Amino acid sequence: MESKRNTIQRRLIRDAVRELDIHATAEQVYDFVAEQHPTISKATVYRNLSQMADSGELLNIGSLNGSARYDHNCHKHYHFICEKCSKVFDIDHYQPDLDERVLVMEGFAVRSHSLTFSGLCPDCI
Amino acid sequence: MESKRNTIQRRLIRDAVRELDIHATAEQVYDFVAEQHPTISKATVYRNLSQMADSGELLNIGSLNGSARYDHNCHKHYHFICEKCSKVFDIDHYQPDLDERVLVMEGFAVRSHSLTFSGLCPDCI
DNA sequence: TCCTAATTGATAATGATTATTGTAAGATAA
DNA sequence: TTATCTTACAATAATCATTATCAATTAGGA
Numbered sequence: 001m002e003s004k005r006n007t008i009q010r011r012l013i014r015d016a017v018r019e020l021d022i023h024a025t026a027e028q029v030y031d032f033v034a035e036q037h038p039t040i041s042k043a044t045v046y047r048n049l050s051q052m053a054d055s056g057e058l059l060n061i062g063s064l065n066g067s068a069r070y071d072h073n074c075h076k077h078y079h080f081i082c083e084k085c086s087k088v089f090d091i092d093h094y095q096p097d098l099d100e101r102v103l104v105m106e107g108f109a110v111r112s113h114s115l116t117f118s119g120l121c122p123d124c125i
Numbered sequence: 126m127e128s129k130r131n132t133i134q135r136r137l138i139r140d141a142v143r144e145l146d147i148h149a150t151a152e153q154v155y156d157f158v159a160e161q162h163p164t165i166s167k168a169t170v171y172r173n174l175s176q177m178a179d180s181g182e183l184l185n186i187g188s189l190n191g192s193a194r195y196d197h198n199c200h201k202h203y204h205f206i207c208e209k210c211s212k213v214f215d216i217d218h219y220q221p222d223l224d225e226r227v228l229v230m231e232g233f234a235v236r237s238h239s240l241t242f243s244g245l246c247p248d249c250i
Numbered sequence: 251t252c253c254t255a256a257t258t259g260a261t262a263a264t265g266a267t268t269a270t271t272g273t274a275a276g277a278t279a280a
Numbered sequence: 281t282t283a284t285c286t287t288a289c290a291a292t293a294a295t296c297a298t299t300a301t302c303a304a305t306t307a308g309g310a
Contacts, residue, residue: 005256005307026297041259046298048257063188066267066297080233091227102216102242108205111244117227119236130276130287151266166290171267173288191266191298 009033009040013048017058018072023079023088025067062114064088078114082121089121137162138173142183143197148204148213150192187239189213203239207246214246 016032017024024032030045049070052058059071061079069088078091099110141157142149149157155170174195178185184196186204194213203216224235 003256003308007257007307009258039259041261043260043299044258050298063191063297066188068297080227080231080235083236089231089233091231093226098240099242101218102205106205106214106216107247108214108242109245109250110205110242111208113240113242115223115238115240117224117233117235117238120234122232125234132275132288134289164290166292168268168291169289175267188266193266 008037009044010048012037012040013045014052014057017049017070021072023061023069023071025069027067029070061088062116076112078116080117080119080121082124083118084120084124087121087123091115091117133162134158134165134169135173137165138170139177139182142174142195146197148186148194148196150194152192154195186213187241201237203241205242205244205246207249208243209245209249212246212248216240216242 012033013029016029020028020032022028026042026046026049029049030040030042033040033045049058049068050060053060053070056074059074061069061071063069064081065086071090073090076094076096078093080089080091081087082089098113098115102108102113103110137158138154141154145153145157147153151167151171151174154174155165155167158165158170174183174193175185177183178195181199184199186194186196188194189206190211196215198215201219201221203218205214205216206212207214223238223240227233227238228235
């Protein structure tokens with residue numbers, strides 16, 4: 001029995017990740033939500049973000065500079081991280097065939113892959 | 126003036142990453158080195174690993190479960206991380222052309238990319 | 251409305267990493 | 281060589297992100 005309650009906090013957290021649209025950290029989500037709902041606890045933010053990532057509603061795109069980042073864009077895509085400003089951008093050139101090659105060649109059961117480019121973004125060049 | 130002293134500690138840390146050959150964390154390197162040189166400090170391990178990564182002598186392959194991992198293999202390659210046993214494997218099918226595509230298509234100055242597969246390793250299937 | 255498990259807020263605890271500080275060991279200048 | 285300057289060290293405190301604990305609150309169904 002999956003009983004998920006639709007709390008105000010959960011809704012605000014979900015909306016924050018979407019509205020921020022910057023591959024936000026838990027801290028950034030907390031700051032954003034706290035403006036509308038100052039009594040929210042950081043634990044609630046961490047808890048919900050990680051739950052939503054588990055359920056597939058959000059994507060945990062790995063940690064950068066020590067902090068996990070969450071993406072509301074769940075279709076398969078890649079990222080670019082700017083070495084200067086640290087901003088993260090979406091890159092939409094997903095290549096499904098990469099998994100199969102490794103599967104066949106090495107004997108691994110590949111489920112997914114994550115590809116991150118780095119360098120300078122258009123603003124920092 | 127590059128003045129790098131070749132200390133015992135530095136040598137032991139360097140060797141540990143190579144000998145462990147498991148994309149070791151700072152903690153694992155510390156444990157390994159401490160057996161031969163019990164007075165070494167964790168700070169020294171952290172400091173040297175991050176210096177060696179900066180200088181290109183080691184590769185920081187990103188953090189998994191909160192801990193950074195270091196690779197003595199500095200030629201360009203990818204990784205596979207097993208979802209069950211968390212072991213990291215090298216995958217040698219580097220594709221240099223990926224960078225150029227993103228450069229041309231999106232206006233980024235791509236310097237490098239990192240590709241990590243996940244799923245089950247041969248031992249865990 | 252009432253019940254109860256899910257969820258919350260507050261906060262302590264943990265784990266990884268970084269900063270600080272006083273000291274010892276190489277390197278450099280006189 | 282001796283005095284000095286610099287780098288790296290060990291120990292440890294501090295910081296930062298995240299997780300665990302637990303009593304109080306609440307959504308949503310009976």
